[in-house]
């Protein structure tokens with residue numbers, strides 16, 4: 394059965410496809426958009442009770458929610474897994490939210506584990522992003538929102554494996570946005586500071602730490618404005634433009 398889909402008069406998406414269906418940030422965004430009349434949600438992710446539980450919560454909020462098996466580490470499967478979703482009806486918003494933090498210290502000693510972080514966050518996103526971009530372009534409308542990170546802005550000693558994967562993802566998403574400019578498809582890069590989720594639960598919190606709900610609010614506003622880049626919190630943009638220019642010799646001595 395085809396799922397109906399169209400944006401309302403304010404450009405609020407009514408049909409969502411979330412890649413990384415158990416992501417706390419993505420689910421906060423889905424909850425917010427459901428209160429703004431999103432009607433259908435696809436949660437794409439590795440099959441698990443948690444994925445089904447997440448779908449159940451969104452259903453309880455009134456959204457027709459389905460799950461679809463999707464593994465970022467299986468790029469050969471992306472076309473068929475995601476193609477199935479688009480074949481069911483138009484999608485107004487794709488939220489690319491999967492990602493792993495890894496463990497910097499362990500991963501430096503385990504190159505295969507380090508490569509898995511890069512494959513999930515970067516190459517998995519290249520493949521899934523291109524599949525979704527093609528499908529959105531075929532529809533002639535829709536937004537692709539990509540969860541990048543402030544960590545991608547400048548490599549830090551403490552998390553350069555994760556940070557470099559996000560730098561690659563961020564550059565890819567910006568280029569894709571330029572490639573799709575004028576087609577009716579909008580790409581928005583979201584760069585949060587540390588967000589209080591299970592992904593960073595073991596880490597020390599930075600001064601600009603934020604919440605999944607704040608990221609969701611920023612995404613909703615960015616969609617309305619058709620922004621290309623969104624920082625969360627907004628003050629992070631200025632902070633990071635200063636950080637970008639700190640001389641390297643000094644930067645490596647800072648315990649960031």
Ligand SMILES: NC(=O)c1ccc[n+]([C@@H]2O[C@H](COP(=O)([O-])OP(=O)(O)OC[C@H]3O[C@@H](n4cnc5c(N)ncnc54)[C@H](OP(=O)(O)O)[C@@H]3O)[C@@H](O)[C@H]2O)c1
Nearest residue numbers: 413415416417418439464465491492540542587588590592
């Ligand atoms: N939390 C932060 O501080 C923060 C800051 C900036 C940016 N971000 C980025 O925002 C995004 C969402 O983060 P979050 O905090 O909401 O994290 P989260 O709750 O840990 O969610 C991560 C998601 O990635 C999925 N995932 C991991 N490996 C996958 C794979 N191979 N295939 C498919 N899905 C996979 C997980 O699925 P499973 O349930 O199968 O594990 C989960 O749905 C991530 O890209 C993260 O890097 C987070």
